[in-house]
Structure formats: C-alpha cells, structure tokens
Amino acid sequence: MKIQSIPTLTYHKIDFGFELGLNKIHPSKFNKHIQLLSKKGYKAITTKCEYSSKKVFITFDDGYQNVLLNALPIMQKVKFKGIIFVSSNFIGKINNWDINFGLNKNRHLSKVEIQELSNNGWEIASHGHNHYAYSKLKLSEIREDLIKSKNILEDLTGKEVISFTSPFNIMPKEVWELLSEVGYKNIFIQKSLFSENNKEFRDLNIIERRSVYCIDSSKNIQKKILNSSKFELIKENTIHSCSKLTVYFKKIEEANLLPQS
Numbered sequence: 735m736k737i738q739s740i741p742t743l744t745y746h747k748i749d750f751g752f753e754l755g756l757n758k759i760h761p762s763k764f765n766k767h768i769q770l771l772s773k774k775g776y777k778a779i780t781t782k783c784e785y786s787s788k789k790v791f792i793t794f795d796d797g798y799q800n801v802l803l804n805a806l807p808i809m810q811k812v813k814f815k816g817i818i819f820v821s822s823n824f825i826g827k828i829n830n831w832d833i834n835f836g837l838n839k840n841r842h843l844s845k846v847e848i849q850e851l852s853n854n855g856w857e858i859a860s861h862g863h864n865h866y867a868y869s870k871l872k873l874s875e876i877r878e879d880l881i882k883s884k885n886i887l888e889d890l891t892g893k894e895v896i897s898f899t900s901p902f903n904i905m906p907k908e909v910w911e912l913l914s915e916v917g918y919k920n921i922f923i924q925k926s927l928f929s930e931n932n933k934e935f936r937d938l939n940i941i942e943r944r945s946v947y948c949i950d951s952s953k954n955i956q957k958k959i960l961n962s963s964k965f966e967l968i969k970e971n972t973i974h975s976c977s978k979l980t981v982y983f984k985k986i987e988e989a990n991l992l993p994q995s
C-alpha cells in the first residue's frame with residue numbers, strides 16, 4: 735500500500751474555551767472523532783510505520799502545547815500516534831505570528847514537551863522555521879527556513895525529520911525542488927477542489943490532507959476519511975481560502991506599523 739492513499743486529517747488546536755475562527759476543537763468533540771475512527775477499525779500511525787489498510791494519519795499544525803495536554807491522552811487510550819508539524823522558531827513561545835487582534839493567544843510546545851511527544855511515538859515534523867508565507871520569500875530564504883527547521887527538530891529529538899507541511903499551505907512551484915534537495919520525503923498538502931494534486935514529485939511523496947474545523951461532526955469526519963462528499967471538500971476549501979487571508983491582513987498590519995517619515 736502506498737503512503738499517498740492513507741486518509742489524513744488536519745487539526746490545529748485541541749482545547750477548551752472559545753476563540754475566534756474555526757481551528758480550535760473542544761477535547762470532548764475530538765474524543766468523539768477518535769472514538770469513531772477506533773470503533774470503525776482505523777488506527778492512526780506515523781509515516782515511519784508500516785502502511786496497510788485502515789490506517790490514517792492524524793496531523794496537527796503549528797505545534798501547540800494544547801495538543802500534548804489534550805490530544806495525546808485521548809489518542810493514547812486507543813494507541814493512536816499523531817504527527818505534529820512544528821514551526822521551530824516558536825518553540826516555547828506564544829503564537830504572535832498569527833493575526834489575532836490580541837485574541838486567540840496560544841502557547842507553542844516547549845523543547846521538553848516536543849521530546850515527550852517524540853518519546854511517546856509521535857512523529858515530529860517540520861512546518862518551517864518562521865511560519866512565513868513562502869510566496870513572500872526569496873528562494874535562498876526558503877532554503878534556509880527549511881534547513882534550519884529540520885536541523886533544530888532533529889537535534890531536539892535525535893530522529894530524522896522527513897515530513898513537512900508549508901505555512902498557510904502556500905507552495906510556490908520552486909519549493910518542491912528545494913524540499914527534495916534539503917532531504918524531506920513526505921509533503922502534506924490540503925486536498926484541492928479544482929485540480930488533482932500530483933501525488934509524486936521526484937523522490938517526494940505527496941499526501942493530501944482534509945482539514946477538520948470546530949463545526950465538523952463525527953459524520954463529517956467519516957466523509958473526509960472516505961472522500962465521499964464533494965460538498966464536504968467544497969466547504970473545506972472555502973474555509974481554507976479564507977484562512978489564507980491571514981497572510982494579506984498581516985501584510986496590511988505590518989505596513990501600518992512601519993515608522994512614518
């Protein structure tokens with residue numbers, strides 16, 4: 735079985751309390767998703783495990799502390815392993831890279847916490863170093879961002895970092911070449927509505943993911959896993975393109991902060 739055919743879900747934060755946006759999922763809801771998958775006979779693995787039928791990847795973007803606190807115990811109960819994509823420049827810091835008008839503050843995993851997940855069999859993967867949109871960087875800067883992140887995470891865990899997902903899912907076509915050159919193997923991207931993503935690029939495996947939001951019920955999870963609903967994919971891509979607006983808002987915000995001459 736090929737790695738590319740393993741159904742993959744994307745989560746961000748698993749936590750209590752309200753926040754603006756759709757990326758924070760209450761632990762009791764997350765528990766329902768995991769219980770459903772487990773009852774249906776699925777098992778969540780990492781890219782370093784053997785691939786066979788009824789396997790899924792459960793991935794978490796940005797490397798939040800609440801994943802360790804709230805998702806790990808729920809997944810441990812059914813022996814599921816997760817994959818967490820960490821932005822290495824934010825280890826132990828608050829998510830001030832995210833536009834939030836002073837709201838939605840969340841802490842990223844510390845070094846020790848990343849090691850704890852790694853020691854529990856989770857895969858530590860790269861989400862770049864600075865969480866910059868690669869459309870805004872020069873190729874040399876992207877290369878540096880990719881290498882730095884890989885090196886920092888490998889030093890921290892003592893394990894090879896082979897999986898990557900890009901910040902904001904923005905992937906200029908030149909980046910594929912760099913990813914292969916720098917030594918990544920598995921590249922995770924949001925499943926697109928309009929075009930069939932290529933599943934391979936040279937020696938890279940391209941794995942399509944389905945985003946999960948706080949509005950999603952267990953039924954929606956099933957549709958994502960089985961890829962059985964066009965409407966579900968339309969909904970996902972609509973929400974996803976709204977989240978890309980963050981990049982543009984951030985640009986405006988930065989421009990406003992420039993010293994006036």
Ligand SMILES: [Zn+2]
Binds near residue numbers: 796900902
């Ligand atoms: Zn991100």
